[in-house]
Amino acid sequence: MASANPDRVAPDERELVQRAKRGDVLAFEALYRASSGRVFGLCLRMLGDRQRATEALQDVFVRVWDRLGQFDGHASFATWLHRVCVNQLLEQRRTDARREARVMPMDLTVEYASAGRDASTDVVTRLDLERALPQLSEGARRVFVLHDMEGYGHAEIAAMLGLAESTVRVQLHRARKQLMETLER
Amino acid sequence: MTTHLNWDTINDVADGRLSPAEQTRASEHLARCAACSTQLSSLRAMLAAAGDATGSVEPPELVWADIARAIDASKSVAFPAASRREHGFHLTRPALAAAALVLIAGSSAITALILRGRGGITAGADSTATVLMPTSMPNDLVVMESEYLSTATTLREALDKARTTLSPSTIATVERNLKVIDDAIAEARDALVLDPSNGSLREALRKSHQQKIDFLRRTTTLLGEA
Numbered sequence A: 001m002a003s004a005n006p007d008r009v010a011p012d013e014r015e016l017v018q019r020a021k022r023g024d025v026l027a028f029e030a031l032y033r034a035s036s037g038r039v040f041g042l043c044l045r046m047l048g049d050r051q052r053a054t055e056a057l058q059d060v061f062v063r064v065w066d067r068l069g070q071f072d073g074h075a076s077f078a079t080w081l082h083r084v085c086v087n088q089l090l091e092q093r094r095t096d097a098r099r100e101a102r103v104m105p106m107d108l109t110v111e112y113a114s115a116g117r118d119a120s121t122d123v124v125t126r127l128d129l130e131r132a133l134p135q136l137s138e139g140a141r142r143v144f145v146l147h148d149m150e151g152y153g154h155a156e157i158a159a160m161l162g163l164a165e166s167t168v169r170v171q172l173h174r175a176r177k178q179l180m181e182t183l184e185r
Numbered sequence B: 001m002t003t004h005l006n007w008d009t010i011n012d013v014a015d016g017r018l019s020p021a022e023q024t025r026a027s028e029h030l031a032r033c034a035a036c037s038t039q040l041s042s043l044r045a046m047l048a049a050a051g052d053a054t055g056s057v058e059p060p061e062l063v064w065a066d067i068a069r070a071i072d073a074s075k076s077v078a079f080p081a082a083s084r085r086e087h088g089f090h091l092t093r094p095a096l097a098a099a100a101l102v103l104i105a106g107s108s109a110i111t112a113l114i115l116r117g118r119g120g121i122t123a124g125a126d127s128t129a130t131v132l133m134p135t136s137m138p139n140d141l142v143v144m145e146s147e148y149l150s151t152a153t154t155l156r157e158a159l160d161k162a163r164t165t166l167s168p169s170t171i172a173t174v175e176r177n178l179k180v181i182d183d184a185i186a187e188a189r190d191a192l193v194l195d196p197s198n199g200s201l202r203e204a205l206r207k208s209h210q211q212k213i214d215f216l217r218r219t220t221t222l223l224g225e226a
Helices: A011-021 A025-047 A050-066 A077-095 A106-114 A126-135 A138-149 A154-161 A165-184 B007-015 B020-032 B034-052 B063-073 B081-085 B093-099 B108-115 B139-161 B168-194 B199-225
Strands: none
Touching: A011 A025, A025 A050, A025 A077, A025 A138, A025 B063, A050 A077, A050 B063, A077 A138, A077 A154, A126 A138, A126 A165, A126 B034, A138 A154, A138 A165, A138 B034, A154 A165, A165 B007, A165 B034, B007 B020, B007 B034, B020 B034, B139 B168, B139 B199, B168 B199
């Protein structure tokens, strides 16, 4: 039976958020420790480069600290954090005209190798995919990650990127094709 | 002649975006076409892997330290209470440096950028890395510093990226010139803290800021033309 005021934020997390809002950096650090892995993974997948992902991670959490007052607890902190991260990554792309696609550096290969293997016996493993992602162009990688990994719909992605929904569909299909060709090599 | 489903249609099948009639036609084709059926299976396997590939990746340990520094820098540091009751500003330079520095964050992105400690050409008094303007200074001075910081930081980034194209002697010349300008900025700023209403000092600081911006811009432009 649903309660009148469903607790969408876990009690421990709620307390940490409230303390962080009052300026408690230790509480914020606890939130960081609990969620930074997920955020860093998202940054790595979107940016395809460890150095840029590290910088983006820092930017995200500094922004989160600045905007904690805007978090109302209606969604979970992780959900709100995820949205802040995606917005930050997309905003960074719009303002940094010097970004260029990079091949995954060797240390990132080691990173993913140590992150654990998927037990699936499918031809394409999670690890194969994460190694292939950085080889996509930035635009293709962005659409693929947002739709096929982070679960955003065509309309949402179109709104985020300022594109027509039909354009998002075409870019997504091209990204998938590029990835499959990369995986088949 | 055998026709196949095009790639867009196969994707739409995988995403469930076809109308019922279109889905029926596609299903009928897939039932008799091994090539298209295999392609769809491969796509679905990749999408399944993509759905699983949203795991955590442990970030570098030092990231939190940088975040903590940026948070700390965004907090204002109050003047000692006794100083506020004095007439005007009579703080000595050591007292100012030790107790009354305020980093003007501007935006969290700029703060993070400042404290990330990027390498490159360093400018003497590092006037583009921090803004040494007490909070009690007139707002127009604070705004002027903030705007100068924003522009100078962007230009310095561009110059840093071109560092590898410069000879050591050129780098030394650039750094020497930057130091001269930065020292002038620091002098004007320190004097203004003691006499914030002095119009000549305000103009001196403004001109020094502009000199720094012009120098960075000219150098960056010349490197781009080389």
